[in-house]
Amino acid sequence: MKRISIKQSLVIIVSVAFLAIEFSACHKTNSNQNLQTEMIAELGRKLFFDSSLSNPGGQSCATCHSPSTAFSDPFHNIVSPGISPGLFGNRNAPTAMYAKFNPPLHYSIPDSAYVGGLFLDGRVNTLEEQAQKPFLNPLEMGNTDATMLVTKLQSSINYNFYIQIYGPVTDVNTAFSNIANAIATFERSDTLNAFTSKYDYYLKGQATLTPSELRGLNLFNDTLKAMCVNCHLTSPDPASGKILFTDFSYENDGVPPNPYNPYYTIPASYNPLGHSYIDLGLGDFINDSDNYGTFRTPTLRNVALSGPYFHNGCFGTLEEVVHFYNTRDSSGSGFAIPEYAATIDHAETGNQHLSAQDEADIVAFLKTLTDGYQP
Ligand code: HEC
Numbered sequence: 001m002k003r004i005s006i007k008q009s010l011v012i013i014v015s016v017a018f019l020a021i022e023f024s025a026c027h028k029t030n031s032n033q034n035l036q037t038e039m040i041a042e043l044g045r046k047l048f049f050d051s052s053l054s055n056p057g058g059q060s061c062a063t064c065h066s067p068s069t070a071f072s073d074p075f076h077n078i079v080s081p082g083i084s085p086g087l088f089g090n091r092n093a094p095t096a097m098y099a100k101f102n103p104p105l106h107y108s109i110p111d112s113a114y115v116g117g118l119f120l121d122g123r124v125n126t127l128e129e130q131a132q133k134p135f136l137n138p139l140e141m142g143n144t145d146a147t148m149l150v151t152k153l154q155s156s157i158n159y160n161f162y163i164q165i166y167g168p169v170t171d172v173n174t175a176f177s178n179i180a181n182a183i184a185t186f187e188r189s190d191t192l193n194a195f196t197s198k199y200d201y202y203l204k205g206q207a208t209l210t211p212s213e214l215r216g217l218n219l220f221n222d223t224l225k226a227m228c229v230n231c232h233l234t235s236p237d238p239a240s241g242k243i244l245f246t247d248f249s250y251e252n253d254g255v256p257p258n259p260y261n262p263y264y265t266i267p268a269s270y271n272p273l274g275h276s277y278i279d280l281g282l283g284d285f286i287n288d289s290d291n292y293g294t295f296r297t298p299t300l301r302n303v304a305l306s307g308p309y310f311h312n313g314c315f316g317t318l319e320e321v322v323h324f325y326n327t328r329d330s331s332g333s334g335f336a337i338p339e340y341a342a343t344i345d346h347a348e349t350g351n352q353h354l355s356a357q358d359e360a361d362i363v364a365f366l367k368t369l370t371d372g373y374q375p
């Protein structure tokens with residue numbers, strides 16, 4: 001054993017002690033940061049479920065985005081009722097899960113196409129921006145301005161917890177940003193980005209697909225026949241490395257108008273066009289007729305829970321959706337004429353030559369995308 005002098009050992013003791021302090025200080029900062037993020041997400045969760053923040057009270061984000069239906073409308077409404085009686089938005093409430101992966105709306109030169117953005121027409125770019133909108137939308141939570149919302153926050157049971165994180169409200173705009181930041185932080189948490197479907201376990205070798213599910217997966221991936229994968233990607237998204245079932249591109253699937261959409265009947269001050277209203281999607285937002293009637297390709301994760309389907313909720317079941325993709329363009333298909341026809345992608349959708357068994361297999365595969373599978 002090599003002997004060391006007292007002086008040497010002192011140096012060692014001091015430097016070890018120093019290292020230990022350094023290490024724990026460093027460690028502390030990280031865990032403090034994590035703790036802070038976890039607390040903000042927890043506040044966000046509480047605010048997401050806080051139904052005292054609408055005008056009048058009674059509606060929260062979760063009213064239209066419930067965990068029981070993958071953060072979409074738990075009542076499977078075509079479009080969800082707003083808090084004011086008789087008022088409805090124009091679109092079906094999509095899942096709020098996996099929304100964090102949407103890149104900001106941009107024009108992709110290699111694809112010669114628009115990509116990304118939140119809402120089905122890409123009109124906001126961040127979860128923070130998005131989270132502010134429903135609070136002030138007269139067809140949703142109905143606050144007349146941010147001051148009204150922040151006043152409600154100050155009388156909410158969640159205000160004490162808000163103060164623990166952000167301190168008491170001193171200025172409305174800062175408080176409005178803090179609310180949005182907390183909700184967005186919750187939306188970025190694992191709760192809304194679980195990746196625990198049967199398909200995820202299958203990819204890890206921890207679950208076996210049934211023969212029907214497996215045939216469905218192969219058909220889904222078949223770029224010459226069903227072509228689902230052309231837009232609903234099954235390869236990892238380059239930015240996140242995750243399989244998200246969307247390339248975030250905008251397409252017109254030729255969906256028929258939904259005559260039962262109550263938006264047609266709301267007062268003319270909100271929908272001046274009444275029954276002749278046509279949802280022009282991205283094209284309306286960017287004022288570009290080449291994109292009239294196009295909507296962002298949604299993720300298909302948890303799609304079995306989030307019906308009815310498409311921007312106007314016009315199909316109630318996955319069976320109908322797949323049958324529609326397969327036969328829309330074949331004569332005698334029986335589907336009503338599209339809501340907006342000029343920009344339909346006939347090359348990739350509408351005539352997939354699938355048998356009834358193929359359709360059933362694709363539906364079986366789509367049902368493996370529901371989170372919470374126990375391998
Ligand atoms: C009255 C029903 C309703 C309420 C309340 C509501 N939403 Fe939504 N949400 C919708 C609808 C409908 C859309 C799609 C609207 C569109 O594309 O124009 C949507 C879209 C979204 C999206 C974008 C999803 C995507 O794929 O682009 C997120 C995220 C979201 N909502 C979160 C929230 C949050 C957070 C709250 C509370 C602050 C909230 N919603 C309140 C109905 C609602």
Ligand code: HEC
Pocket residue numbers: 094220226227228229230231232249250251252253255295296297298300303306308309310311312318321322325326345348349352362
């Ligand atoms: C050309 C791109 C494209 C192809 C190919 C495609 N989809 Fe889609 N898919 C979309 C777009 C865009 C939407 C939303 C359209 C809308 O709301 O009007 C959508 C919506 C859906 C929905 C409804 C999701 C929801 O939450 O409402 C399902 C289910 C779906 N697609 C499954 C499939 C299947 C299965 C295939 C293959 C048979 C397929 N898609 C092929 C682009 C595509």
